[in-house]
Amino acid sequence: MKIQLHNSKSVDPGSDIIYLIKNKKTDKKAGLSKEQTAYVQKALEGDCAHAELNLYTHFVYLADQKDEKDTSLSLEAARSEGNKAFSFFKSKKVHTLQIADAGADAAWVNAFLEGFLLSAYSFDRYLGKKDKDGKEKALKLQYNGSADLQSLKKLAEAVHFTRDLVNEPYNHLGVKELVKEAKAMCAGYNIKFEAFNKKKIESLKMGGILGVNQASIHEPAFLIMEYKPAKAKNKKPLVLVGKGVVYDTGGASLKPSSGMETMKCDMAGAAAVIGTLRAVAAAGLPVHVIGITPLTDNAISANSMVPGDVITMYSGKTVEVLNTDAEGRLILADALHYAKKFNPELVIDLATLTGAAVRAIGDIAIAAMEVNAGKYKTQLEDAGSRTFERLVWFPMWKEYGDMIKSDIADIKNLGGPEAGQITAAKFLEHFTDYPWIHLDIAGPAFLGRNSGYRGKGATGNGVRLLFDFIKSL
Numbered sequence: 129m130k131i132q133l134h135n136s137k138s139v140d141p142g143s144d145i146i147y148l149i150k151n152k153k154t155d156k157k158a159g160l161s162k163e164q165t166a167y168v169q170k171a172l173e174g175d176c177a178h179a180e181l182n183l184y185t186h187f188v189y190l191a192d193q194k195d196e197k198d199t200s201l202s203l204e205a206a207r208s209e210g211n212k213a214f215s216f217f218k219s220k221k222v223h224t225l226q227i228a229d230a231g232a233d234a235a236w237v238n239a240f241l242e243g244f245l246l247s248a249y250s251f252d253r254y255l256g257k258k259d260k261d262g263k264e265k266a267l268k269l270q271y272n273g274s275a276d277l278q279s280l281k282k283l284a285e286a287v288h289f290t291r292d293l294v295n296e297p298y299n300h301l302g303v304k305e306l307v308k309e310a311k312a313m314c315a316g317y318n319i320k321f322e323a324f325n326k327k328k329i330e331s332l333k334m335g336g337i338l339g340v341n342q343a344s345i346h347e348p349a350f351l352i353m354e355y356k357p358a359k360a361k362n363k364k365p366l367v368l369v370g371k372g373v374v375y376d377t378g379g380a381s382l383k384p385s386s387g388m389e390t391m392k393c394d395m396a397g398a399a400a401v402i403g404t405l406r407a408v409a410a411a412g413l414p415v416h417v418i419g420i421t422p423l424t425d426n427a428i429s430a431n432s433m434v435p436g437d438v439i440t441m442y443s444g445k446t447v448e449v450l451n452t453d454a455e456g457r458l459i460l461a462d463a464l465h466y467a468k469k470f471n472p473e474l475v476i477d478l479a480t481l482t483g484a485a486v487r488a489i490g491d492i493a494i495a496a497m498e499v500n501a502g503k504y505k506t507q508l509e510d511a512g513s514r515t516f517e518r519l520v521w522f523p524m525w526k527e528y529g530d531m532i533k534s535d536i537a538d539i540k541n542l543g544g545p546e547a548g549q550i551t552a553a554k555f556l557e558h559f560t561d562y563p564w565i566h567l568d569i570a571g572p573a574f575l576g577r578n579s580g581y582r583g584k585g586a587t588g589n590g591v592r593l594l595f596d597f598i599k600s601l
């Protein structure tokens with residue numbers, strides 16, 4: 129649903145309105161009667177943090193700030209309240225709505241509005257017209273308060289853009305279409321855009337990307353997007369790398385068919401990088417950021433790599449490919465090696481890389497690993513708490529690296545049956561020589577269940593995290 133913002137100096141108590149209150153204190157400006165106030169007080173008892181009054185001509189909705197034991201949980205509760213309020217007025221088919229600060233703290237209000245705006249998403253372009261009706265009508269939002277709603281809206285739009293890219297089926301968004309989307313985004317936000325085609329990738333001898341792409345009838349691509357504001361605070365760039373497998377069949381090590389339909393999400397890392405660049409540029413953050421995304425499908429054909437093949441990577445290292453379904457690390461390795469040429473301050477990669485990450489921590493957090501990231505480790509972790517895109521750190525001990533030693537090549541692309549998210553990261557480490565953070569987003573990037581303001585299917589995971597991190601630098 130499109131949202132049109134209108135700032136208002138005053139509230140109209142006679143039409144649909146949400147008041148953002150704190151500790152059940154109903155503001156005078158809500159103009160509630162004694163009975164109404166008593167009803168609201170009762171409704172807000174216990175765990176419930178919102179109350180609705182049906183005044184026949186309109187609804188008065190109160191969302192109540194209830195502080196949790198830590199701020200991260202309080203902010204998440206606020207986002208969740210924003211989602212509930214959005215759903216309520218959507219179900220009432222309200223198309224003009226007011227929101228007014230009425231005692232809640234600024235940070236809580238901000239998070240409430242974020243949750244509200246993030247909820248205004250549906251992936252409905254392939255639904256019949258009947259199902260779409262009503263969703264296409266914009267919501268006019270009048271806000272009376274001190275939060276920067278315009279900035280929040282830009283961030284939510286970048287998340288929605290990312291979700292669209294990931295939700296789009298493979299037969300509608302392959303490499304060619306993704307390149308087109310990224311290029312158009314960059315043109316709109318003054319981001320330098322460069323795309324290597326197959327010929328260029330061949331001339332650079334990017335053996336990881338070419339190996340994975342070998343079975344495909346579609347050419348791979350390699351995107352470099354640079355956002356360099358004149359007032360950039362960092363001397364050396366922050367480089368973001370995103371896994372862009374537009375569809376992962378597993379290749380010759382074919383995936384089982386159950387669950388394969390979700391593998392259109394295997395470019396969620398690339399989409400998060402593209403979406404983050406959009407958010408950062410839209411906000412004009414003073415940080416030099418470069419995004420790199422290797423793009424290909426992992427197809428199945430007579431031309432596939434087969435288990436046992438040895439390929440030579442862009443860095444010159446040789447890899448024994450023992451499972452063609454461990455393709456993400458092969459294309460990322462070439463991108464991570466390429467990132468060296470920018471002399472980066474820090475490289476962060478995002479990838480739907482392993483089922484092991486999902487088995488370890490489920491879909492509620494990112495499996496994170498780092499090498500020499502120094503202070504950026506805690507800074508990113510803090511951004512994770514603030515945005516509730518939380519990180520769980522895994523160790524990068526040498527023993528895990530021993531698990532990917534090969535008898536016939538420098539390394540192999542498959543570890544043992546355990547700690548797969550770590551052995552995958554140890555593989556990638558071979559292609560880095562800078563401060564580096566690896567984010568395995570296989571769990572939170574794409575959900576099989578509805579999850580409040582995050583929605584179902586693609587979540588855009590990583591965009592708010594990185595935006596907050598970059599803002600905090």
Ligand code: BES
Nearest residue numbers: 451453454455456480481482483484570
């Ligand atoms: N794209 C998958 C990982 C994945 C799993 C993403 C679940 C999203 C949800 C990746 O390419 C893959 O297939 N990894 C294998 C690696 C294994 C063969 C070493 C896996 O995790 O099973």
Ligand code: ZN
Nearest residue numbers: 376453454455
């Ligand atoms: Zn795979």
Ligand code: ZN
Nearest residue numbers: 373376394456
């Ligand atoms: Zn994959």
